Amino acid sequence: MRIPCPFCGLRDSSEFVTIGEASMSRPPADAPEAQIFDYVYLRDNPAGVNQELWYHAQGCRSWLKVARDTRTHEIESAVLARGGAQ
Amino acid sequence: MRYSIFSLARNALGGHKGWTPTWRDAEPKQAYDILIIGGGGHGLATAYYLAKEHGLTNVAVLEKSWIGSGNVGRNTTIVRSNYMLPENIRFYEWSMKLWEGLEQDFNYNAMVSQRGVLNLYHSDGQRDAFARRGNAMRLSGVDAELLDREQVRRMLPFLNFDDARFPIQGGLLQRRGGTVRHDAVAWGYARGASDRGVDIVQNCEVKGFVVENGRVAGVETSRGKIHAKKIGIAVAGNSSRVAAMAGLRLPIESHVLQAFVSEGLKPLIPNVITFGAGHFYISQSDKGGLVFGGDLDGYKSYAQRGNLPVVQDVCEGGMAIMPMIGRLRLLRGWGGIMDMTMDGSPIIDKTPIEGLYLNAGWCYGGFKATPAAGWCFAHLIARDEPFPAASAFRLDRFARGAILDEKGQGAQPNLH
Numbered sequence: 001m002r003i004p005c006p007f008c009g010l011r012d013s014s015e016f017v018t019i020g021e022a023s024m025s026r027p028p029a030d031a032p033e034a035q036i037f038d039y040v041y042l043r044d045n046p047a048g049v050n051q052e053l054w055y056h057a058q059g060c061r062s063w064l065k066v067a068r069d070t071r072t073h074e075i076e077s078a079v080l081a082r083g084g085a086q
Numbered sequence: 087m088r089y090s091i092f093s094l095a096r097n098a099l100g101g102h103k104g105w106t107p108t109w110r111d112a113e114p115k116q117a118y119d120i121l122i123i124g125g126g127g128h129g130l131a132t133a134y135y136l137a138k139e140h141g142l143t144n145v146a147v148l149e150k151s152w153i154g155s156g157n158v159g160r161n162t163t164i165v166r167s168n169y170m171l172p173e174n175i176r177f178y179e180w181s182m183k184l185w186e187g188l189e190q191d192f193n194y195n196a197m198v199s200q201r202g203v204l205n206l207y208h209s210d211g212q213r214d215a216f217a218r219r220g221n222a223m224r225l226s227g228v229d230a231e232l233l234d235r236e237q238v239r240r241m242l243p244f245l246n247f248d249d250a251r252f253p254i255q256g257g258l259l260q261r262r263g264g265t266v267r268h269d270a271v272a273w274g275y276a277r278g279a280s281d282r283g284v285d286i287v288q289n290c291e292v293k294g295f296v297v298e299n300g301r302v303a304g305v306e307t308s309r310g311k312i313h314a315k316k317i318g319i320a321v322a323g324n325s326s327r328v329a330a331m332a333g334l335r336l337p338i339e340s341h342v343l344q345a346f347v348s349e350g351l352k353p354l355i356p357n358v359i360t361f362g363a364g365h366f367y368i369s370q371s372d373k374g375g376l377v378f379g380g381d382l383d384g385y386k387s388y389a390q391r392g393n394l395p396v397v398q399d400v401c402e403g404g405m406a407i408m409p410m411i412g413r414l415r416l417l418r419g420w421g422g423i424m425d426m427t428m429d430g431s432p433i434i435d436k437t438p439i440e441g442l443y444l445n446a447g448w449c450y451g452g453f454k455a456t457p458a459a460g461w462c463f464a465h466l467i468a469r470d471e472p473f474p475a476a477s478a479f480r481l482d483r484f485a486r487g488a489i490l491d492e493k494g495q496g497a498q499p500n501l502h
């Protein structure tokens with residue numbers, strides 16, 4: 001599996017780490033507990049193309065938003081997470 | 087047919103023409119009292135104990151492929167109860183006790199082999215952590231022995247004790263741990279359930295639930311609609327997908343775990359050995375192949391195959407503790423899909439939908455759980471109350487803050 005980093009080009013996935021689904025967004029600090037529980041613990045875990053956050057730890061150290069198919073490991077796109085669409 | 091020395095002799099005299107199929111490949115009926123989704127180890131064990139312990143036999147196991155095609159046929163067959171948290175110890179020790187009597191119980195040779203599981207330690211800090219775990223086990227009545235370097239050397243003289251970075255200082259040994267022939271576990275439970283009247287239905291994929299007034303009433307499958315009063319989900323790596331059909335979101339991510347087997351060798355490795363400074367564990371199958379594996383690939387997957395960096399990482403771990411395996415050829419490598427929970431511990435519970443029960447989140451350690459998971463899930467479905475050994479494996483523990491995080495990693499499934 002190789003990830004097309006916008007800075008570094010096509011790089012082996014072992015240079016990256018992922019923290020999972022990019023659809024998660026941290027609720028405000030005063031959000032109700034149920035909403036925080038949802039953010040911390042529940043996942044869609046879809047079979048198919050999904051948006052994930054990957055960190056190029058052994059490269060440019062950018063956070064990327066990667067569209068990847070969990071059934072085939074095929075990667076459709078990778079863009080910078082910051083400034084990219086939420 | 088009951089298997090015994092006499093049935094073997096009788097069939098040998100008859101030229102082995104009298105054997106009947108081990109279990110019945112059933113056609114689905116239109117309705118059952120209970121449906122179990124997933125014909126892996128857990129689903130089949132659940133059906134077996136429903137029939138045997140609770141007398142419930144109007145039951146079907148629905149499997150989308152063939153039974154044993156999932157993780158029960160892909161794991162590295164290790165069984166052990168060397169946990170630290172009391173809730174996990176009591177459950178896995180109950181499972182170990184069931185393993186110890188399983189072959190007599192279901193009259194099938196599952197090759198239960200208590201050859202011992204040895205976790206190596208490589209630093210003072212790790213020794214202290216292992217001593218603590220061993221003490222926690224012994225306080226709960228589970229066997230554990232802390233070995234020093236010389237004791238390990240006497241057992242396994244071929245290990246690389248003086249690796250420059252990770253010298254072997256000793257190990258934590260559970261002698262009652264070991265390996266079990268995984269396919270035989272699926273077949274033995276299938277046979278025991280089938281003989282008691284349970285229908286095992288293959289090539290039957292569940293595609294949706296029929297829910298009426300907040301209660302399950304049946305499932306839509308690739309072989310038509312099937313009605314049932316109670317439904318248990320036991321689909322391992324596919325838990326999120328199946329639960330989503332009932333509108334549930336789970337505290338689970340699906341990840342791929344790989345394993346490998348070498349060409350066959352004469353007896354070499356007498357027990358299960360794990361490397362404490364990296365991700366590598368190994369045992370030898372009765373056919374002679376070395377069976378080994380390591381860490382998750384680390385990203386979500388439903389592909390049942392992994393990538394090369396983990397292959398390299400596992401082999402490096404192997405070379406660090408037993409350089410002698412460097413010239414072996416690999417026969418096969420494969421992957422299975424793990425339902426990794428947010429705290430690394432499993433779920434056996436009711437769901438918010440009445441009549442729908444969930445057995446999920448077994449991470450990479452659910453094979454050893456098979457007998458107890460089946461036992462406890464059957465108890466929950468039959469009586470609508472948890473079996474004590476599994477009463478902590480609640481679905482709502484995350485919301486309550488009562489997580490069971492054996493490793494202390496937090497809500498990051500690929501780190502458990």
Ligand SMILES: Cc1cc2nc3c(=O)[nH]c(=O)nc-3n(C[C@H](O)[C@H](O)[C@H](O)COP(=O)(O)OP(=O)(O)OC[C@H]3O[C@@H](n4cnc5c(N)ncnc54)[C@H](O)[C@@H]3O)c2cc1C
Binds near residue numbers: 123124321
């Ligand atoms: C490489 C590897 C090594 C492992 N090593 C160990 C080990 O050494 N020790 C240990 O304790 N554990 C180990 N495990 C984990 C263990 O194998 C699993 O936790 C356990 O097998 C899961 O339970 P199961 O047997 O019921 O799963 P499975 O056998 O996967 O059963 C689930 C079944 O559900 C079916 N299914 C899925 N969706 C549907 C649907 N919609 N309709 C109908 N059926 C469906 C699947 O086809 C599958 O047959 C390992 C796993 C892997 C992959």
Ligand SMILES: [Zn+2]
Binds near residue numbers: 005
């Ligand atoms: Zn980069």
